[in-house]
Amino acid sequence: KAGVTQTPRYLIKTRGQQVTLSCSPISGHRSVSWYQQTPGQGLQFLFEYFSETQRNKGNFPGRFSGRQFSNSRSEMNVSTLELGDSALYLCASRRNTGIKAEAFFGQGTRLTVV
Amino acid sequence: AQTVTQSQPEMSVQEAETVTLSCTYDTSENNYYLFWYKQPPSRQMILVIRQEAYKQQNATENRFSVNFQKAAKSFSLKISDSQLGDTAMYFCAFMKTTSGTYKYIFGTGTRLKVLA
Numbered sequence: 001k002a003g004v005t006q007t008p009r010y011l012i013k014t015r016g017q018q019v020t021l022s023c024s025p026i027s028g029h030r031s032v033s034w035y036q037q038t039p040g041q042g043l044q045f046l047f048e049y050f051s052e053t054q055r056n057k058g059n060f061p062g063r064f065s066g067r068q069f070s071n072s073r074s075e076m077n078v079s080t081l082e083l084g085d086s087a088l089y090l091c092a093s094r095r096n097t098g099i100k101a102e103a104f105f106g107q108g109t110r111l112t113v114v
Numbered sequence: 115a116q117t118v119t120q121s122q123p124e125m126s127v128q129e130a131e132t133v134t135l136s137c138t139y140d141t142s143e144n145n146y147y148l149f150w151y152k153q154p155p156s157r158q159m160i161l162v163i164r165q166e167a168y169k170q171q172n173a174t175e176n177r178f179s180v181n182f183q184k185a186a187k188s189f190s191l192k193i194s195d196s197q198l199g200d201t202a203m204y205f206c207a208f209m210k211t212t213s214g215t216y217k218y219i220f221g222t223g224t225r226l227k228v229l230a
Contacts, residue, residue: 108157
């Protein structure tokens with residue numbers, strides 16, 4: 001069974017550009033969440049999608065957005081990139097939104113903004 | 115607001131010895147889950163162990179066990195017989211669910227190095 005797949009693994013962008021990251025959850029999983037990991041802030045929750053609907057959102061500016069497709073794949077978009085957006089972006093998939101559903105993480109996309 | 119605190123940024127332990135990683139959290143919720151995740155250099159977060167708050171019995175998974183003190187809001191991880199492959203960042207996390215939505219709140223992590 002394939003795990004959570006995040007593409008690309010590494011990305012370098014220039015300030016002001018926009019970027020789209022992709023996350024393919026485990027087959028059968030319908031919940032996808034995104035986290036930003038930085039050395040100073042640790043892991044911060046960005047948002048969660050379930051059945052193509054955003055269910056929960058963290059405290060990030062509107063430049064951070066996401067969506068989920070009917071096949072449960074999710075994309076995260078960051079517009080007008082800032083240097084501080086450099087981070088490891090992790091996504092996690094769960095079978096459903098039940099509290100017992102275990103989260104499985106991908107290996108992340110390392111975004112560097114120069 | 116819920117917070118998770120890991121007060122040990124770095125720790126080291128000799129191979130085959132035991133080490134305990136500390137975690138405290140703050141919440142007013144009564145029903146929640148606590149987790150320890152391991153992040154090796156490959157960057158993939160791997161679930162080590164989880165504890166349901168309403169269960170008084172401490173969770174164990176092979177060499178990994180927790181000391182869950184609900185009243186003190188403490189959730190430490192004990193690794194017995196440490197192995198070189200245990201070298202990683204360890205994150206303590208709190209999860210609560212509200213109306214079918216959930217999110218993890220992570221601590222800032224403890225970097226564990228197992229020495230040969």
